[in-house]
Amino acid sequence: MTTQPKKRYALVGTGGRSYFFYSAIATTYSSTSCIVGFCDTNQTRLNYALSRLTSLGHPPVPLYLASDYDRLISETKPDEVIVTTVDRTHHIYIIRALQLGCNVVSEKPMTIDAPRCQAIFDAVNETKRNVRVTFNYRYAPHNTKIYELLHSGAIGEVTSVHFEWLLNTSHGADYFRRWHRDKRNSGGLLVHKSTHHFDLVNFWLKTRPLSVYAQADLKFYGKENAELRGVTKFYDRVRGNEEGNAKDDPFALDCSKVETLKSLYLDAEHEDGYFRDQSVFGDGISIEDTMNLLVRYKNGAVMTYSLTAYAPWEGLRVNFNGTKGRIEMEVVENSYVNSGGDQSLEGCLERSTILLRPLFEPPGEVEIGEAKGAHGGGDDVLLQDLFGEPVSDEYMRAASHVDGAASILTGIAANRSIATGQVVFVDDILKVPDN
Numbered sequence: 001m002t003t004q005p006k007k008r009y010a011l012v013g014t015g016g017r018s019y020f021f022y023s024a025i026a027t028t029y030s031s032t033s034c035i036v037g038f039c040d041t042n043q044t045r046l047n048y049a050l051s052r053l054t055s056l057g058h059p060p061v062p063l064y065l066a067s068d069y070d071r072l073i074s075e076t077k078p079d080e081v082i083v084t085t086v087d088r089t090h091h092i093y094i095i096r097a098l099q100l101g102c103n104v105v106s107e108k109p110m111t112i113d114a115p116r117c118q119a120i121f122d123a124v125n126e127t128k129r130n131v132r133v134t135f136n137y138r139y140a141p142h143n144t145k146i147y148e149l150l151h152s153g154a155i156g157e158v159t160s161v162h163f164e165w166l167l168n169t170s171h172g173a174d175y176f177r178r179w180h181r182d183k184r185n186s187g188g189l190l191v192h193k194s195t196h197h198f199d200l201v202n203f204w205l206k207t208r209p210l211s212v213y214a215q216a217d218l219k220f221y222g223k224e225n226a227e228l229r230g231v232t233k234f235y236d237r238v239r240g241n242e243e244g245n246a247k248d249d250p251f252a253l254d255c256s257k258v259e260t261l262k263s264l265y266l267d268a269e270h271e272d273g274y275f276r277d278q279s280v281f282g283d284g285i286s287i288e289d290t291m292n293l294l295v296r297y298k299n300g301a302v303m304t305y306s307l308t309a310y311a312p313w314e315g316l317r318v319n320f321n322g323t324k325g326r327i328e329m330e331v332v333e334n335s336y337v338n339s340g341g342d343q344s345l346e347g348c349l350e351r352s353t354i355l356l357r358p359l360f361e362p363p364g365e366v367e368i369g370e371a372k373g374a375h376g377g378g379d380d381v382l383l384q385d386l387f388g389e390p391v392s393d394e395y396m397r398a399a400s401h402v403d404g405a406a407s408i409l410t411g412i413a414a415n416r417s418i419a420t421g422q423v424v425f426v427d428d429i430l431k432v433p434d435n
Contacts, residue, residue: 006032007387009105010078012039012069012093013085014049015264016339017107020379021082021386022049026058029387036076039064044268069093073100080105086179087186091116094131095123103130105386109195110404112187114412114430117405124401132386133404137196138203138397139385140376141369142331142352146318147204147395149366154356155322158205161303163318165197166311170335172289173251175309176221176280178338181287188287190216190411194307197316198295199399199407207299208406208434213423214414216288220310226281238277239266251280253337260339293414298434315350325358331376349376405432 009025011018025033035053038061040046046063054060064072073081073096081097083090084107091111094104110133111117124131137143150158167175167189175193179185186192202208219225223234235241238252246252255261255277265276289309296302315332332350354366372380384391385398409432413424 004032006034007080008034008036008076008078009080009082010037010039010072010076010102011035011082011084012066012072013083013107014038014040014042014045015084016260018049018082018084019052019339021084021105022053022058023056024383025387026053026056028383030058032389033387034058035061036078037062037064037072039066039069039072041066042268042271042274044271045264048263048267069096070100073097073102078102083107087112087192088116088184091120094120098123098127098129098131101127101129103132105132105134106404108133108135108199108404109187109191109408109411110401111408112185112191112412114409117408117412117430120401121405131401131404133399133401133407134382134386135196135199135203135397135399135403135407136378136382137200137376138378138395138399139381140378142329142349142354142376143200143204143378144395144397145354145366145368146320146327146329149327149354149356150204150320151206154325155320155327155358156324158301158320158322160301160321161201161205161318163197163201163303163305163316165194165305165307165316166314167193167307167309168311168314168335169251170337171314172309172311173221173280174253174337175287176285176289177253177278178276179274181278181285183286186287187408187411188216188415189307189309190214190288190291190293190414191408194291194305194411194414195404195407197305197307198410199403201295201297201303202403202406203397203399205297205299205301207297207301208432209410209413209426210296210298211423211425212293212295212410212413212417214291214293214417216291216414216418218285218288219290221280221289222285223281223283231281234281235279236282237275237279239275246279249279249281253277258339264339288418291414293410295410325356325361328355328357329353333376352376402432405430 080103082105083093233245235245238246291307293305320327331352357363417424
């Protein structure tokens with residue numbers, strides 16, 4: 001019996017999210033996969049990532065600055081490249097990896113706007129290589145159960161969806177400290193975060209968005225909003241203000257007190273000037289924290305959607321109305337800060353419930369399979385799908401570049417609608433294939 005060679009992965013972007021991928025390869029999937037190289041714009045972060053990788057028992061790997069990305073691929077010869085860089089740069093590394101003969105695993109969102117998305121489509125068509133987008137929420141047991149219920153016909157044809165996602169004052173606030181606060185980097189939360197939610201609806205209903213109308217504002221974070229609430233003491237970042245105006249701010253994040261945040265960001269900021277501990281009530285925030293959408297899908301269903309980034313709890317409520325009844329789901333997730341603690345606990349469930357309400361029958365709670373691990377139990381199942389021995393998946397949860405595009409196009413259309421005040425037809429931005 002011959003042993004299959006390990007699949008070779010290079011990783012670009014060694015910030016907080018990268019550990020999710022390379023730690024799994026170094027431990028659970030060391031028999032099927034290996035890391036062959038790291039790449040980043042920051043040498044300090046590269047060194048730290050290497051120290052964490054080797055502490056997990058993985059052999060040392062060569063390190064490359066972003067300017068040597070082509071050399072990384074030519075010298076280490078990866079089968080696939082994992083892209084976990086700042087969102088606005090995803091397309092650069094995805095496209096070049098495809099051109100150099102590699103498949104790609106991309107952290108969500110695949111990219112942030114239509115031109116970058118089209119460029120990825122062109123590269124896939126030209127190279128015939130594959131792009132996977134890591135939608136871990138597809139794999140969470142409660143979301144899989146919703147898929148089963150809808151496709152069993154439990155409520156007939158779905159006519160409308162109400163989807164509310166709440167980000168709390170820990171996780172939600174964190175987007176306003178980091179590079180995400182600049183819409184040029186992230187496309188705003190309707191692209192960076194809501195891509196998860198819009199993908200779920202596309203996945204659940206097996207359809208694509210037709211049109212989007214959106215309204216959104218910065219209502220809570222930012223200096224102007226704080227001033228309107230009577231705040232008079234401000235600071236730009238926590239470092240240097242630990243005993244000053246940041247001392248009594250419940251939103252202040254002192255990275256020096258968390259080993260991972262200190263090593264990834266405070267110790268690395270002298271190289272690139274990136275500050276991880278910015279005030280959420282500072283200037284320079286160009287993303288919204290209060291968002292509301294009306295989306296019509298190609299199958300005729302309509303969704304009302306809201307995202308609030310300063311809620312007292314974290315989670316979602318989603319309701320489906322159909323010709324034979326209604327499904328109601330509520331999910332409460334634990335509170336966390338990205339890379340601010342045990343990453344295996346990020347987005348773990350506190351509770352989840354699904355209630356099925358058939359027409360003319362009493363309602364009943366639906367049993368959900370056990371959810372272990374981060375992001376509602378989806379992370380471990382996704383990692384198995386990415387790096388484990390191949391198995392068939394009756395739910396077809398693996399997401400392609402087409403799925404990645406369909407999810408972000410709802411947010412991209414929403415951004416255009418916010419700017420113009422008009423209903424935006426998604427195909428006017430970019431056409432993607434239907435299911």
